[in-house]
Amino acid sequence: MSEYQMNEKHAGMALDRGVQGVLGQPISRIDGLAKVTGTATYGLEHRIDNLAYGVAITAPIGKGRVTAIDTEAARRMPGVIDIIAGEASIPRETPVFGQKSAHGYDGKVESYGEIVGVAIADCFEAARAAAMAVVVTCVAEPGRFDIRDGEADAESPPEGALLPDTVIGDIDKAMGEAEVTLDVTYTTPPQVHAAMEPHGTIASWEGDRLTIRAPVQIVGGAIPVIAATLGIVAENIRVLTPYIGGGFGGKTMSADIILAAVAAKRTGRTVKVPLSRQQIFHVTYGRSDTIQRVRLGADRAGKLSAVGQDSLVGQKAGASQFFEPVALGAVALYAGANRSFTTRTAQVNLTARGPVRAPGEAVGMIGMECAMDEMAAKLGLDPIAFRKANEPEVDPSTGSPFSSRRLIECYDEGARRFGWADRRKRREGDWLIGHGMATASRVNFLAKSAARVRLGADGRALIETDMTDLGTGTYTILAQVAGESLGLPIGSVDVHLGDSDFPTGAGSGGSFGAASSASSVALACEDVVVELARRMGADPADMTLKDGHAISGNRRVSLAELVGGSPIEGMGTIQPGSTGQAFSQSTHGAHFAEIGVNAVTGEIRVRRMLAVFDCGRVLNHKTARSQAIGGMIWGIGYALHEHAVVDTRTGAYVNRDLAEYHVPTNADVPQIEAYFVEEIDRHANPVGAKGLGEAGISGAAAVVANAIHDACGVRVRDFPITADKLL
Numbered sequence: 001m002s003e004y005q006m007n008e009k010h011a012g013m014a015l016d017r018g019v020q021g022v023l024g025q026p027i028s029r030i031d032g033l034a035k036v037t038g039t040a041t042y043g044l045e046h047r048i049d050n051l052a053y054g055v056a057i058t059a060p061i062g063k064g065r066v067t068a069i070d071t072e073a074a075r076r077m078p079g080v081i082d083i084i085a086g087e088a089s090i091p092r093e094t095p096v097f098g099q100k101s102a103h104g105y106d107g108k109v110e111s112y113g114e115i116v117g118v119a120i121a122d123c124f125e126a127a128r129a130a131a132m133a134v135v136v137t138c139v140a141e142p143g144r145f146d147i148r149d150g151e152a153d154a155e156s157p158p159e160g161a162l163l164p165d166t167v168i169g170d171i172d173k174a175m176g177e178a179e180v181t182l183d184v185t186y187t188t189p190p191q192v193h194a195a196m197e198p199h200g201t202i203a204s205w206e207g208d209r210l211t212i213r214a215p216v217q218i219v220g221g222a223i224p225v226i227a228a229t230l231g232i233v234a235e236n237i238r239v240l241t242p243y244i245g246g247g248f249g250g251k252t253m254s255a256d257i258i259l260a261a262v263a264a265k266r267t268g269r270t271v272k273v274p275l276s277r278q279q280i281f282h283v284t285y286g287r288s289d290t291i292q293r294v295r296l297g298a299d300r301a302g303k304l305s306a307v308g309q310d311s312l313v314g315q316k317a318g319a320s321q322f323f324e325p326v327a328l329g330a331v332a333l334y335a336g337a338n339r340s341f342t343t344r345t346a347q348v349n350l351t352a353r354g355p356v357r358a359p360g361e362a363v364g365m366i367g368m369e370c371a372m373d374e375m376a377a378k379l380g381l382d383p384i385a386f387r388k389a390n391e392p393e394v395d396p397s398t399g400s401p402f403s404s405r406r407l408i409e410c411y412d413e414g415a416r417r418f419g420w421a422d423r424r425k426r427r428e429g430d431w432l433i434g435h436g437m438a439t440a441s442r443v444n445f446l447a448k449s450a451a452r453v454r455l456g457a458d459g460r461a462l463i464e465t466d467m468t469d470l471g472t473g474t475y476t477i478l479a480q481v482a483g484e485s486l487g488l489p490i491g492s493v494d495v496h497l498g499d500s501d502f503p504t505g506a507g508s509g510g511s512f513g514a515a516s517s518a519s520s521v522a523l524a525c526e527d528v529v530v531e532l533a534r535r536m537g538a539d540p541a542d543m544t545l546k547d548g549h550a551i552s553g554n555r556r557v558s559l560a561e562l563v564g565g566s567p568i569e570g571m572g573t574i575q576p577g578s579t580g581q582a583f584s585q586s587t588h589g590a591h592f593a594e595i596g597v598n599a600v601t602g603e604i605r606v607r608r609m610l611a612v613f614d615c616g617r618v619l620n621h622k623t624a625r626s627q628a629i630g631g632m633i634w635g636i637g638y639a640l641h642e643h644a645v646v647d648t649r650t651g652a653y654v655n656r657d658l659a660e661y662h663v664p665t666n667a668d669v670p671q672i673e674a675y676f677v678e679e680i681d682r683h684a685n686p687v688g689a690k691g692l693g694e695a696g697i698s699g700a701a702a703v704v705a706n707a708i709h710d711a712c713g714v715r716v717r718d719f720p721i722t723a724d725k726l727l
């Protein structure tokens with residue numbers, strides 16, 4: 001019994017038989033050269049003749065009504081083609097993942113900087129000048145610009161939510177009876193994606209057919225939203241997104257796609273609409289701030305009897321049912337009979353809140369893992385020993401078995417590599433040196449994914465799927481999966497991604513992309529292998545594929561010869577099975593950090609970070625490591641830097657650019673190491689990999705906080721931890 005349907009084919013058989021030896025190898029990105037030489041063309045970079053430019057016009061209030069939009073002066077400016085404003089076709093903001101269509105302009109403003117129109121001109125500068133010359137008159141109303149304003153009428157998760165409330169036993173009673181208790185509140189601030197590549201779209205129409213060039217993480221998910229918003233059929237939409245410069249959840253859909261399509265239709269031109277960095281902060285969705293109450297109750301030996309994480313988060317009124325699932329990482333992490341993991345969502349007039357890198361764990365594991373550190377100290381236990389004492393046999397919230405869980409090995413391997421047992425809290429001049437550890441946990445998903453693999457007469461394989469590569473390495477790992485399955489060096493595999501004309505892949509998101517799309521490619525290869533065996537007159541199980549040849553008994557025939565004049569095509573589809581709850585699936589890991597805190601200034605310096613992850617099969621050790629350390633670096637940012645500061649008079653972000661919204665720079669990132677304990681997770685999917693991308697950030701901010709506490713004795717519960725909070 002497993003979470004996926006076996007597709008009647010022996011899922012993963014081709015991979016298991018593989019002797020090519022390319023899967024898992026630390027191969028550099030096959031798209032890397034194109035990217036570093038600038039020949040990889042990103043969405044906004046296409047050179048198209050006679051292009052027109054659109055710039056969004058926005059409302060300067062956080063809550064209220066638009067009473068007038070004066071476009072007269074702007075229309076008379078040089079180069080201006082048209083100004084579309086105050087019409088229902090204008091999307092007020094980016095639809096959040098799960099929202100069926102964009103909210104059209106209706107005169108209302110529910111968050112700062114909502115879009116009210118678009119200025120279209122022959123060049124970008126003219127469009128921008130025209131957009132700024134449009135006078136948008138508004139009447140502001142009092143809004144809710146802090147989640148606490150909405151606490152009184154906050155709502156519980158809707159039916160069918162990703163993270164339903166889990167309440168088991170009686171946590172209040174257990175806390176009353178426990179020998180040692182901790183009841184603390186952690187808070188995290190609003191955060192944004194701020195991908196290096198900005199959002200932006202080039203849209204063109206040929207009759208009824210619309211072509212969109214834009215960074216889109218999940219093509220199959222975006223097309224129905226574009227269709228519903230524009231009132232056209234999905235079959236008439238083609239999305240091209242072969243290269244994406246970072247997504248982090250923020251590029252599932254965006255308002256510029258609709259603006260560009262509307263502007264192109266109206267003007268009969270191909271129109272490019274880039275969002276400015278400031279607009280990206282305000283009209284694409286971000287992460288809610290969170291207030292997390294963590295409760296732990298244990299006996300003196302450290303056995304937990306009560307474990308809870310109850311949170312308040314925010315969502316823009318009417319935006320979506322998405323809420324930050326704070327407890328997603330902690331709900332299945334530690335044993336304890338009495339449990340409470342709940343979320344309440346306050347309605348606010350802030351930029352819509354949607355999925356941002358590791359929704360839930362990225363911020364939720366701050367509260368839980370810092371609280372575990374506090375509790376270990378109260379109990380006088382080593383933080384690893386305390387965690388090990390509460391390692392569950394089965395998922396403690398559902399009773400389901402784990403598909404795989406090698407967290408104890410992550411602790412042991414990490415402790416050994418880091419030198420945990422020999423750590424020494426000390427002072428070096430003005431620097432107080434401390435150490436910490438924290439657990440990583442990220443839920444593992446499988447998404448429906450299809451891929452086509454064609455083996456041609458030249459013996460080369462071609463993979464086609466609308467799966468995307470955000471910079472994560474998808475091109476490379478899919479080539480490795482096909483190479484391993486078909487016995488081809490990866491130089492003989494071509495990978496075409498990000499075109500909606502191809503079979504609908506999983507897309508990139510929620511760390512499900514690699515395993516889901518790789519599974520569909522492996523299954524498509526299975527088709528090809530079966531046909532190769534038929535042509536060879538061999539049993540597929542007795543045939544070996546290596547270096548472009550099929551070997552059976554004493555015969556060795558090249559794949560090109562077997563293909564001859566009739567290319568072999570395979571189709572693979574994977575989808576979550578009906579037995580979805582059979583196994584509890586997560587990637588786990590253990591983080592370690594050494595930190596210096598300046599005793600005079602409060603300056604915090606991360607000196608080294610190390611983590612070990614259990615993520616099932618590793619498809620490519622180089623791209624996997626990059627994902628892991630990328631997440632860990634983001635954790636430094638969540639611990640020390642990131643905070644989208646809301647002006648509580650207007651609901652605007654004060655620091656709405658990358659100069660003021662601080663993220664780690666090279667100087668902030670120390671020696672950093674990531675390792676894996678590998679296991680093929682047979683229950684997860686045909687390739688046996690679990691999601692890794694978002695596991696790196698889970699617990700990574702907490703380990704920094706725990707080491708800061710060890711260094712200087714100050715426990716900061718309000719993130720980010722800035723120097724002023726230590727002094």
Ligand code: MOS
Nearest residue numbers: 248249357509510
């Ligand atoms: Mo994910 S929220 O698509 O990084």
